[in-house]
Amino acid sequence: MTKKEKLKRMLTLFITFLKIGGFTFGGGYAMIPLIQKEVVENKKWVTDDDILEIIAIAESTPGPIAINSATFIGHRTCGFFGSFFATLGVVLPSFIIITIIAYLLQGFADIAAVKYAFFGIRAGVLALLLKSFWGMFKKCPKNVIAYSIVALAFIASILSLNTLIIIVSAAVLGLVSSFVVAKKEGEVK
Numbered sequence: 001m002t003k004k005e006k007l008k009r010m011l012t013l014f015i016t017f018l019k020i021g022g023f024t025f026g027g028g029y030a031m032i033p034l035i036q037k038e039v040v041e042n043k044k045w046v047t048d049d050d051i052l053e054i055i056a057i058a059e060s061t062p063g064p065i066a067i068n069s070a071t072f073i074g075h076r077t078c079g080f081f082g083s084f085f086a087t088l089g090v091v092l093p094s095f096i097i098i099t100i101i102a103y104l105l106q107g108f109a110d111i112a113a114v115k116y117a118f119f120g121i122r123a124g125v126l127a128l129l130l131k132s133f134w135g136m137f138k139k140c141p142k143n144v145i146a147y148s149i150v151a152l153a154f155i156a157s158i159l160s161l162n163t164l165i166i167i168v169s170a171a172v173l174g175l176v177s178s179f180v181v182a183k184k185e186g187e188v189k
Helices: 003-023 028-042 048-060 065-108 112-139 144-158 163-184
Strands: none
Touching (some): 003 028
16 A cells, blocks of 8 residues: 555545544444444445454453444554544544533533433434344354353343453353364364
């Protein structure tokens, strides 16, 4: 890739993630469908399988999932500066909006239209989260072990267990079950 192509790619990364960060409300999970559409379907920077891995990595590393995903995709497509510009793009809209809202919110918090708008936004975010869940569910393995891990993780989250403990436990259960299955099938000696 020439220097000019690399600069163009970095600008495209920045604009793509600026759009994702600016037009998605509800946090990282609500951004997943838009990230998938932009980077897999439109730009073809990664595959659907890569998105699952990126989300798993972004979920299990410290920080917001959207920022971690942008950083990883940026690095995958354009190295260090790709990470920088993708991350800057996804963060900048929130930073600007939060700064403006923090400054102006006191004057608008009691307006009925603002309250109704946030009610609608919450409903829309729930729909995006469910779409995200459904997309990930379709890609995940369908077996008793996978369903058991999902059920245990869900129960643990309802019981307010530490998220890190849930993620690490699910990873360990996945590793152990995969090792046992591979050993039974003779893939591991």
